[in-house]
Amino acid sequence: MQSTAPARFTLDPAFAVGDVDARLFGSFVEHLGRCVYTGIYEPGHPAADEAGLRTDVLDLIRELGVTALRYPGGNFVSGYKWEDGTGPAGERPRRLDLAWRSTETNRFGLSEYIDFVRKVGGEPMMALNLGTRGVAEALELQEYANHPSGTALSDRRVGHGDKEPYGIRLWCLGNEMDGPWQTGHKTAEEYGRLAAETARAMRQIDPDVELVACGSSNQGMATFAAWEATVLQHSYELVDYISLHAYYEERDGDRDSFLASAVDMESFIENVVATCDHVGARLKSKKKINLSFDEWNVWYQARFHAAEPPNWEEAPRLLEDNYSVTDAVVFGSLLIALLRHADRVNVACLAQLVNVIAPIMTEPGGPAWRQTTFFPFAQASAYGRGRVLQVAVDSPAHETARYGEVPLLHATAVRNEETGAVTVFAVNRDQHRPLPLEVALHGMAPARVVEHSVLADADPEARNTLTDPERVTPHPGEGTALADGVLTATLEPMSWNVIRLG
Structure with a gap:
């Protein structure tokens, strides 16, 4: 198997993108399918703790390295009454969830969510219902959750058994309000005014809350960019972030384009940054709006839309995609895209x-078991903390149907400022040939290659399952060396690579 010409780049600590916010490694818990019920919460399971949380799942979440945890939606939140998830679990009302045509028992609610977040060492990220509700309900939830005591709502929380405030700092002002599928869908003008008024009121309770305004549901929306511009025209000085959502899947057997999905993600990020900065310039503001990429993943939406819709079941099996090695390589490339824009993407939620x-x-x-996508996320969270260095690749390229000519190498690097350790994250997009890599290290002198971990497989469809949960795991790379300030390695065909220098 003949390799291509080498891909090259240079690393120098004088040329950095920015520092990684730990919340870049966030995730998302929605009342959708089995994410909550029989996922993280299953009273009666042999591994359940006294609160009904599955300790085997909690262990895996800690291993994954998740930080911020967005909740309770997603589309679900736009029909959600937060009060339904408070008080004695056996007395909570059952409701129809219009978003996913399911029946919600509310046995897992606000207190259970906070307990879960604390047990995995995460940070709460609460989404507000601005679809069927508004300013008053947002303020009531904020008071219930965060005020110490001495008011009707804070004392209600204390009476429900949670004496200490929840301390929720990060709030999403609705979800995908540009989408016609969203319960309570609004125009940009309607939503922009509502987001601004909600933000203004919440800051009267606590000026230091961090607020995320809804951006476009994806870059393909007809209103993309115009939506962001209008929403921020109303709310620029009142919010901290604007959201981005993007999902990718292989279409019509076009694997080369699928492997290049991060080209679209990086374009999306850069276009939203440009729109934010344009609005800031128009408003003559010195403030920068940063980005919350609070939904991203590989998701085979075509399969979901072709399936029979659920019929008001409790926790139906929905969206349970079983990920292949190919999916994991694309997933890793999406992580690289987020890290490459760490100066403006401060929050991200898988x-x-x-x-x-x-x-x-x-x-x-x-x-409980790990899917193939578990490994890139866990490695990025473990070794992607620090300062992202600029990476400008000189790489062989190939043509893709969707994105045109695309470099075969997609890479970034993160330096730990305290220890001097450097981690290179790299994807070889070539399905069939290995890719030689040469990295020149300037202004720093790591002594050795600590590890070269590879996720790849001779079978691109290999995946982990209930019956074979460890079919796919990372393996060591071969021949990786560091000499005279140059790192050399060979990246296997269609592979995710983590090269740690110490």
């Missing part, structure tokens, strides 16, 4: 965390 297009799968009453 959608979702368990069972629903997720890195972790479970069986009711049975085991």
